[in-house]
Amino acid sequence: MMSTHVGLSGRLAGLFIGSKLTPLILIGALLLGLFAVVVTPREEEPQIVVPMADVFLSFPGASAKVVEEQLTKPFERKISEIRGVEYVYSISRPSGVLIIVRFYVGEPMEQSLVDLYDKLMSNQDLFPPGAGTFLVKPRDINDVPIVTVTLSSDRYGDAQLHQFAEHVLEHVKKVPGTAGGFFAGGRPRELRIQIDPARMRAYGVTPLDMAGVIRGENLALPAGRFQSQNHEYVLETGRFIRSREDLEALVVGVRDGRPIYLRQVADVIDGPSDVTRYVWFGLGAGGNRDTGRTNDASRDTLHESPAVTVAVAKQRGLNAVTVTREVLRTVDELKGTIIPSDVRVTVTRDYGETADDKANELLWHLLVAVVAVVLFLGLTLGVRPAMVVSLAIPVTLSLTLFTSMLIGYTINRVTLFALIFSIGILVDDAIVVVENTYRHLTMRRRPHREASIYAVDEVGNPTILATFTVIAALLPMAFISGLMGPYMRPIPVNASIAMFFSLLVAFIVIPWFCQTCYRAGVVMKGVEQDDTTDGWTYRFYQRVLTPLLRHPLLAYGFLALVGLLLVASVSLFYTRSVTVKMLPFDNKSELQVVVDMSEGTTLEETARVTKAVTQYVRTIPEVRDYQAYVGTASPFNFNGLVRHYFLREGSHQADIQMNLLPKDQRSAQSHEIARIVRPAVQEIGRQFGANVKVVEVPPGPP
Incomplete structure (x- = not known):
C-alpha cells in the first residue's frame, strides 16, 4: 500500500497516471496549439498601445510669437495637468499651433481622449479674441499602413493617376478588416475661377459677391414634401455644383433688369489643381532581377515616372497577413478595368508578407531547436527516454501558444523568440522526473505505478522550487517602463507561462507516458x-x-x-x-531618405535636389525600386508615426522611400546598406545646401 504522506506533485501524478483522461488531455493540448497557430493574428512587431493625439488650435492672422504667448503656453499648462500625460510638444506657427500630447504607454486610449477633450472643452475661455476652435486627431499604431500600392505610368499624368488612385482606394476600403486609407501624390480635380477685373468693374460685380453666390448655390436643403396619387415626394431646394457648366450658369448679379452670369465676368477652368507636390517612381539597379511585384508595364523600365501611392491600414487585432492578401487580390482584380493596362502597379509595402515570412522563419527555427534538443536527449539518455522527455516540448508549446492567444498577444518575432529562448529549459522538469522514475524502477522496491508516483513526489518540491525560481528571474522584465516595456513583455510572460506548463506536464503527462516506455529490462543510456x-x-x-x-x-x-x-x-x-545594445539591428527591406531644405525653398528647387539624390539611389545594387515624395509625406511607419513624419508637407521637405531586394537575393544587411548610402547622399545634399539623412526602421520601438 502507498503511504499517505505524498506531496502535491505525487498526488497530481497519482491522479492522472492511470486516468483515461490523460491521453485526451494530451491530444486536446496539441489541438489547442494547432488552433492557436492557425487563428492567432500574425504581425511583424508586438502591438504597443501608445495613446497620442494632435491638437490643432487656429489663430488666423497671428504671428508665431503671438500664437506662442497667447495660445500655446496656456494650453500646454492645462494639458500637462491631465493624469497620465507623459510629454507635451508644440509647434507654434503663424495662424496656429500644433500641440502633440503623448500619454504613458499602456494608458487606455479611450479614457485618455475623453480626459483630453474634457480639459479642452472646460478651458475654452482661454482662447484669445479672434482664435478659432480646436481640432483633436488621435494617433494610434493601427494608423500605420500595412500595405501600399504605387501606381505609375509613362502615359498618364499625375492628375489621371490621382483619379485611378481614388477608385482603387474606394474598392480596397471595402475589404473586411481595413481601417484608414489615403493616397500620396497626384493632383485632384478642381473647378478654378479666374476673375477678370475689367469685366467685373464693367458689370459692377465684386469678388465678395461672387463668393457669396457660389457659397449659397452650392447647397441643397430639404424644402418639405407633398403627396400625390398615393405617392409621397420629397422636395429639395438648390443643388450642388458638379461641373463647369453649373458654375458658369450661376447668376452673380443683376444689371438693368438683366442677370449677370459668372461666365460674363470670369473664366472657369475644369482641370487638375495647381502643382503643390511631386511624386515619382523609379526602378533601382536590382529592379530588373525582381519584377515579380509589378505588372507587365514595369518590365525593362529604367527611367522615372509620375506616381501616386495608395496606403491602407488594418483594424486593431486582425491578422495582417489575411488583410494584405485580400487587399492585393482586390487590386489585381482591378487591373485592366479600373486600372488601365499601361499603368504600372507596384507593391511598395506589404507588412503582411514580412510578418508571415518572419513568423514562418521563427517557427522553422523553433522546430529546428526542438529537433536539436530531441537528438541531444537521444544521444545522452537513449531513444525511449528521449521520446518521453521530448513529449513535453510540443505539449508545453501548444498550451503556451493557446494561452498567449487568450491574453491577446499576436504571433510576432518577439513572442516566438520567447518560445525559442525557453526551449532548452522546458525539458529540465521532464528530465528530472524521467531520470528519477527510471531510478526507482531499477531499484524494484515497489510496483511500477507506486514507484512512478514516489519518484515524482521525491523530486517534486525541488522541481517546483527550481521552476518558480526561473519564473521569478524572468518576470521582473515584464515591468520595464516606457516603449520597451510592452515591446519586450511577451518574452518574460510567454517564457514564464511555458515554464509553468512544463511543470504541469512533468507531473501529469510524463508519469503516464513512462508506463508505456519503461517496462522491465529497459536500459537508460549513460546510466x-x-x-x-x-x-x-x-x-x-x-x-x-x-x-x-x-x-x-x-x-x-x-x-x-x-x-x-x-x-x-x-x-x-x-x-x-x-x-x-537593447536590440540587434534588423535586416529590413526598406530604408528612408529624408531631405530638408531651408524654409522658403521653392518646390521646384527641392524637387531638383531630390532628383539628384534619386539618381544616386537608382545605382545601388540592392535597391529594387524607390518612390520620391516632394512637398508631401510618404506613407509612414511606426517610427514615422511617433516622430510625426506624416506632417512633412512643406515645399522645402522631401522623402525618398527605398525598397530593397528580398533578403535571400542580397548579401548585405539593411544596416550595412544604410552605412554605405549615408555619406554619399549627405555629400550630394551638401552640394545643394540640403540636410539629407538616411532613416532606418528601428528593430524595436523608436
Missing part, C-alpha cells in the same frame, strides 16, 4: 545498472573535482580564477570592447 560509480560521468567528475577538494590551495586558486574571469567580462562594458 549503469549495478554501480553508478562505474559511469563515465562519475569518473570524469571524480578526476576533476578530487584534486580541488583535497588541496585548499587549488580550490582557492580556482575560485580566484572564476572571480577574475567575472571581473574581466564585466569590464568589457566599461572599456567598450563589447557594443551594448
Whole structure:
C-alpha cells in the first residue's frame, strides 16, 4: 500500500497516471496549439498601445510669437495637468499651433481622449479674441499602413493617376478588416475661377459677391414634401455644383433688369489643381532581377515616372497577413478595368508578407531547436527516454501558444523568440522526473505505478522550487517602463507561462507516458545498472573535482580564477570592447531618405535636389525600386508615426522611400546598406545646401 504522506506533485501524478483522461488531455493540448497557430493574428512587431493625439488650435492672422504667448503656453499648462500625460510638444506657427500630447504607454486610449477633450472643452475661455476652435486627431499604431500600392505610368499624368488612385482606394476600403486609407501624390480635380477685373468693374460685380453666390448655390436643403396619387415626394431646394457648366450658369448679379452670369465676368477652368507636390517612381539597379511585384508595364523600365501611392491600414487585432492578401487580390482584380493596362502597379509595402515570412522563419527555427534538443536527449539518455522527455516540448508549446492567444498577444518575432529562448529549459522538469522514475524502477522496491508516483513526489518540491525560481528571474522584465516595456513583455510572460506548463506536464503527462516506455529490462543510456560509480560521468567528475577538494590551495586558486574571469567580462562594458545594445539591428527591406531644405525653398528647387539624390539611389545594387515624395509625406511607419513624419508637407521637405531586394537575393544587411548610402547622399545634399539623412526602421520601438 502507498503511504499517505505524498506531496502535491505525487498526488497530481497519482491522479492522472492511470486516468483515461490523460491521453485526451494530451491530444486536446496539441489541438489547442494547432488552433492557436492557425487563428492567432500574425504581425511583424508586438502591438504597443501608445495613446497620442494632435491638437490643432487656429489663430488666423497671428504671428508665431503671438500664437506662442497667447495660445500655446496656456494650453500646454492645462494639458500637462491631465493624469497620465507623459510629454507635451508644440509647434507654434503663424495662424496656429500644433500641440502633440503623448500619454504613458499602456494608458487606455479611450479614457485618455475623453480626459483630453474634457480639459479642452472646460478651458475654452482661454482662447484669445479672434482664435478659432480646436481640432483633436488621435494617433494610434493601427494608423500605420500595412500595405501600399504605387501606381505609375509613362502615359498618364499625375492628375489621371490621382483619379485611378481614388477608385482603387474606394474598392480596397471595402475589404473586411481595413481601417484608414489615403493616397500620396497626384493632383485632384478642381473647378478654378479666374476673375477678370475689367469685366467685373464693367458689370459692377465684386469678388465678395461672387463668393457669396457660389457659397449659397452650392447647397441643397430639404424644402418639405407633398403627396400625390398615393405617392409621397420629397422636395429639395438648390443643388450642388458638379461641373463647369453649373458654375458658369450661376447668376452673380443683376444689371438693368438683366442677370449677370459668372461666365460674363470670369473664366472657369475644369482641370487638375495647381502643382503643390511631386511624386515619382523609379526602378533601382536590382529592379530588373525582381519584377515579380509589378505588372507587365514595369518590365525593362529604367527611367522615372509620375506616381501616386495608395496606403491602407488594418483594424486593431486582425491578422495582417489575411488583410494584405485580400487587399492585393482586390487590386489585381482591378487591373485592366479600373486600372488601365499601361499603368504600372507596384507593391511598395506589404507588412503582411514580412510578418508571415518572419513568423514562418521563427517557427522553422523553433522546430529546428526542438529537433536539436530531441537528438541531444537521444544521444545522452537513449531513444525511449528521449521520446518521453521530448513529449513535453510540443505539449508545453501548444498550451503556451493557446494561452498567449487568450491574453491577446499576436504571433510576432518577439513572442516566438520567447518560445525559442525557453526551449532548452522546458525539458529540465521532464528530465528530472524521467531520470528519477527510471531510478526507482531499477531499484524494484515497489510496483511500477507506486514507484512512478514516489519518484515524482521525491523530486517534486525541488522541481517546483527550481521552476518558480526561473519564473521569478524572468518576470521582473515584464515591468520595464516606457516603449520597451510592452515591446519586450511577451518574452518574460510567454517564457514564464511555458515554464509553468512544463511543470504541469512533468507531473501529469510524463508519469503516464513512462508506463508505456519503461517496462522491465529497459536500459537508460549513460546510466549503469549495478554501480553508478562505474559511469563515465562519475569518473570524469571524480578526476576533476578530487584534486580541488583535497588541496585548499587549488580550490582557492580556482575560485580566484572564476572571480577574475567575472571581473574581466564585466569590464568589457566599461572599456567598450563589447557594443551594448537593447536590440540587434534588423535586416529590413526598406530604408528612408529624408531631405530638408531651408524654409522658403521653392518646390521646384527641392524637387531638383531630390532628383539628384534619386539618381544616386537608382545605382545601388540592392535597391529594387524607390518612390520620391516632394512637398508631401510618404506613407509612414511606426517610427514615422511617433516622430510625426506624416506632417512633412512643406515645399522645402522631401522623402525618398527605398525598397530593397528580398533578403535571400542580397548579401548585405539593411544596416550595412544604410552605412554605405549615408555619406554619399549627405555629400550630394551638401552640394545643394540640403540636410539629407538616411532613416532606418528601428528593430524595436523608436
